[in-house]
Amino acid sequence: MTDDVKEIFGSGGTAPAPPAPAALAAKVRTLAPSMTRSMQRVAEAVADDPAGCAALTVTKLAELTGTSEATVVRTARLLGYPGYRDLRLALAGLAAQQQSGRAPAITTDIAVDDPIADVVAKLAYDEQQTLADTAAGLDTVQLAAAVTALAGARRTDVYGVGASGLVAQDLTQKLLRIGLLAHAHSDPHLAVTNAVQLRPGDVAIAVTHSGTTGDVIEPLRVAFEHGATTVAVTGRPDSPVTQYADHVLTTSTARESELRPAAMSSRTGQLLVVDCLFVGVAQRTYDAAAPALAASYEALAHRHRAARRGP
Amino acid sequence: MTDDVKEIFGSGGTAPAPPAPAALAAKVRTLAPSMTRSMQRVAEAVADDPAGCAALTVTKLAELTGTSEATVVRTARLLGYPGYRDLRLALAGLAAQQQSGRAPAITTDIAVDDPIADVVAKLAYDEQQTLADTAAGLDTVQLAAAVTALAGARRTDVYGVGASGLVAQDLTQKLLRIGLLAHAHSDPHLAVTNAVQLRPGDVAIAVTHSGTTGDVIEPLRVAFEHGATTVAVTGRPDSPVTQYADHVLTTSTARESELRPAAMSSRTGQLLVVDCLFVGVAQRTYDAAAPALAASYEALAHRHRAARRGP
DNA sequence: CACGAAATGAAAGATATTTTCATCCGGCCC
DNA sequence: GGGCCGGATGAAAATATCTTTCATTTCGTG
Numbered sequence: 066m067t068d069d070v071k072e073i074f075g076s077g078g079t080a081p082a083p084p085a086p087a088a089l090a091a092k093v094r095t096l097a098p099s100m101t102r103s104m105q106r107v108a109e110a111v112a113d114d115p116a117g118c119a120a121l122t123v124t125k126l127a128e129l130t131g132t133s134e135a136t137v138v139r140t141a142r143l144l145g146y147p148g149y150r151d152l153r154l155a156l157a158g159l160a161a162q163q164q165s166g167r168a169p170a171i172t173t174d175i176a177v178d179d180p181i182a183d184v185v186a187k188l189a190y191d192e193q194q195t196l197a198d199t200a201a202g203l204d205t206v207q208l209a210a211a212v213t214a215l216a217g218a219r220r221t222d223v224y225g226v227g228a229s230g231l232v233a234q235d236l237t238q239k240l241l242r243i244g245l246l247a248h249a250h251s252d253p254h255l256a257v258t259n260a261v262q263l264r265p266g267d268v269a270i271a272v273t274h275s276g277t278t279g280d281v282i283e284p285l286r287v288a289f290e291h292g293a294t295t296v297a298v299t300g301r302p303d304s305p306v307t308q309y310a311d312h313v314l315t316t317s318t319a320r321e322s323e324l325r326p327a328a329m330s331s332r333t334g335q336l337l338v339v340d341c342l343f344v345g346v347a348q349r350t351y352d353a354a355a356p357a358l359a360a361s362y363e364a365l366a367h368r369h370r371a372a373r374r375g376p
Numbered sequence: 377m378t379d380d381v382k383e384i385f386g387s388g389g390t391a392p393a394p395p396a397p398a399a400l401a402a403k404v405r406t407l408a409p410s411m412t413r414s415m416q417r418v419a420e421a422v423a424d425d426p427a428g429c430a431a432l433t434v435t436k437l438a439e440l441t442g443t444s445e446a447t448v449v450r451t452a453r454l455l456g457y458p459g460y461r462d463l464r465l466a467l468a469g470l471a472a473q474q475q476s477g478r479a480p481a482i483t484t485d486i487a488v489d490d491p492i493a494d495v496v497a498k499l500a501y502d503e504q505q506t507l508a509d510t511a512a513g514l515d516t517v518q519l520a521a522a523v524t525a526l527a528g529a530r531r532t533d534v535y536g537v538g539a540s541g542l543v544a545q546d547l548t549q550k551l552l553r554i555g556l557l558a559h560a561h562s563d564p565h566l567a568v569t570n571a572v573q574l575r576p577g578d579v580a581i582a583v584t585h586s587g588t589t590g591d592v593i594e595p596l597r598v599a600f601e602h603g604a605t606t607v608a609v610t611g612r613p614d615s616p617v618t619q620y621a622d623h624v625l626t627t628s629t630a631r632e633s634e635l636r637p638a639a640m641s642s643r644t645g646q647l648l649v650v651d652c653l654f655v656g657v658a659q660r661t662y663d664a665a666a667p668a669l670a671a672s673y674e675a676l677a678h679r680h681r682a683a684r685r686g687p
Numbered sequence: 688c689a690c691g692a693a694a695t696g697a698a699a700g701a702t703a704t705t706t707t708c709a710t711c712c713g714g715c716c717c
Numbered sequence: 718g719g720g721c722c723g724g725a726t727g728a729a730a731a732t733a734t735c736t737t738t739c740a741t742t743t744c745g746t747g
Contacts, residue, residue: 101724101725101726102725103725103726103727104725119465122702122703122704123703123704123705124702124703124704127727132726132727133726133727133728134703134704134705134727134728135705135706135707135726135727135728136725136726136727137704138704138705138706139725139726148704148705149703149704149705150703150704150705150733150734153465154430154431154464154465154468155468157465157466157468157469157472158468158469158471158472158473159472160469161468161469161470161472161473162469162472162473175655177659177662178659179659181516181519181520181523181652181656182516184652184655184656184659185511185514185516185519185648185652186511188511188648188651188652188655189507189508189510189511189648192507192648192651193504193507193508196500196503196504196507197500197504199500200496200497200499200500203496205492205493205496208492208496209492212492227549228546228549231542231545231546231549234542235539235542235643238538238539238542239640325655326669329550329651329654332546332647333644333647336643336644336647337496337499337500337503340499340503340640341492341495341496341499343640344486344495344499344636345492345495348488348489348490348495351488358637412693412694412695413694414694414695414696415694433733433734433735434734434735434736435733435734435735438696443695443696444695444696444697445696445697445734445735445736446695446696446697446736446737446738447694447695447696448735449735449736449737450694450695459735459736460734460735460736461702461703461734461735461736688747689746689747690745690746690747691744691745691746691747692743692744692745692746693742693743693744693745694741694742694743694744695740695741695742695743696739696740696741696742697738697739697740697741698737698738698739698740699736699737699738699739700735700736700737700738701734701735701736701737702733702734702735702736703732703733703734703735704731704732704733704734705730705731705732705733706729706730706731706732707728707729707730707731708727708728708729708730709726709727709728709729710725710726710727710728711724711725711726711727712723712724712725712726713722713723713724713725714721714722714723714724715720715721715722716719716720716721716722717718717719717720717721
């Protein structure tokens with residue numbers, strides 16, 4: 066009997082045997098016949114609830130199965146581990162695998178009665194998806210062109226209203242940090258007024274998910290007509306805003322739903338594009354950007370209290 | 377409510393602190409700043425090679441990192457485990473997950489001479505990572521509590537300056553959309569002035585990555601002392617801001633580098649938290665939120681031109 | 688430059704695991 | 718049926734591992 070088992074499992078019992086990775090339940094079943102009664106009880110408990118057993122000490126598991134520590138250790142040995150400690154480790158791994166295996170209930174829409182943990186998971190998943198899609202769909206040639214224009218611009222105006230307005234501000238903040246003259250406009254009147262000032266060599270950027278926001282298209286048109294280099298960051302590469310854009314940067318959108326309007330999910334992709342623009346420009350103007358970044362960091366330091374250490 | 381959460385997270389082994397399952401690397405990064413030098417060495421080793429460390433005893437790991445057993449245990453404690461034994465178990469689980477899991481990752485930092493396509497890939501990857509880590513590390517009990525407070529608040533004030541200010545605005549915009557009275561403050565004086573008005577039942581939210589921004593802590597403190605329910609969204613769960621926070625929502629940070637300052641990478645996690653808050657509140661107040669969302673959509677429609685160009 | 692607080696590691700103390708060994712149980716031959 | 722044998726089993730000793738304590742060192746500060 067024991068010989069058969071050995072044969073099936075290859076080389077000899079303890080020493081050279083690879084500590085079983087995952088197929089534990091199977092191993093238990095296979096080896097069960099060659100086990101003594103009390104060892105079987107232990108093995109069964111282990112196969113039944115790996116996660117639970119992983120939390121138990123030798124003594125506890127012995128108690129639970131109505132056996133002794135020695136028996137538990139013997140069982141562990143039979144299963145191919147040097148001792149109970151290692152079996153326990155493997156058990157923890159197995160539990161974790163099972164856990165992560167039965168994950169994705171996240172493909173569904175967010176429902177009104179989803180528990181909060183599901184909401185977190187779904188939102189995170191959707192945003193990750195948006196990032197992946199946007200990154201994959203981003204035209205690096207257009208991006209590089211936009212970066213070049215930004216890096217050499219005398220001044221840069223960024224237009225965005227609503228949720229996209231925040232993205233526009235984010236970009237502006239970043240560009241200012243590395244010493245570029247940038248301004249975000251969310252007031253359409255002022256935006257147009259300023260757009261008139263733009264000249265060739267300047268840059269105007271419009272951020273709009275739909276690509277149909279008049280308040281953003283107008284200033285971009287004006288900038289375009291005054292010879293500025295114009296960039297559109299939009300989720301719709303065929304939308305009106307692209308008419309006046311020298312370079313179009315397309316963002317991807319996650320599925321939307323009632324509890325997750327488009328305006329909300331578009332933000333993630335837009336911000337990725339903005340970050341790419343920023344880093345791109347920072348690379349191009351590194352000699353100026355690096356000290357500027359360091360300086361702005363220094364300047365802020367005194368506004369932070371010293372972090373306290375936990376006890 | 378609390379029951380739901382408990383259910384999701386399985387039996388409450390250690391009731392108050394669910395020992396981190398997978399978000400270990402994230403946790404290390406989050407807590408690293410509050411660690412001492414030698415603890416950091418241990419934490420780094422652990423985050424670097426979970427599988428390897430899982431095979432080590434306390435003594436060996438102490439040796440490997442050039443520290444003592446005591447330090448290893450202290451580190452394990454800080455990471456949220458009762459002792460090294462449990463950290464080791466979690467490590468084994470993590471290793472197993474990684475094993476069975478996914479692609480290796482893009483581990484390099486963004487360099488000055490990276491081609492633009494690499495920049496896009498790295499940024500996207502980092503932000504995805506941040507999302508995953510933040511989602512995994514988010515305490516859903518705290519989140520649920522914050523949502524409940526928000527849903528029932530008479531008014532809500534949100535504080536944030538710099539990059540976090542945009543996040544604060546984002547949250548405010550969203551809450552306004554579903555009919556809640558919310559206001560974002562980036563002027564610290566006005567913020568404090570307004571915080572004085574808050575009463576029990578009102579909510580104050582501070583957004584700060586470092587958790588040490590005085591301009592944000594002050595108004596939160598005032599709000600706290602006036603009995604408002606206070607929430608902190610921060611990357612540093614042990615920072616000063618949490619002193620005055622009834623509920624702490626921790627965001628995870630991606631590694632940072634010269635071309636990718638902390639302020640930049642923190643935004644992604646903060647926005648995820650904000651989205652979760654929003655959706656949570658929208659669920660709770662669905663009957664009021666759904667029509668409000670629809671109404672705001674309607675109201676905006678006329679500001680969009682019809683999309684031209686069909687296929 | 689001395690002071691105090693925090694950090695650190697050596698070693699004692701507490702637990703958990705492994706080994707040892709005496710006992711027990713079941714079958715088998717006489 | 719009794720006695721003997723061989724493996725199965727658990728109690729307890731021995732060891733390894735983990736945790737705590739406490740004295741020493743280090744570092745920042747006035």
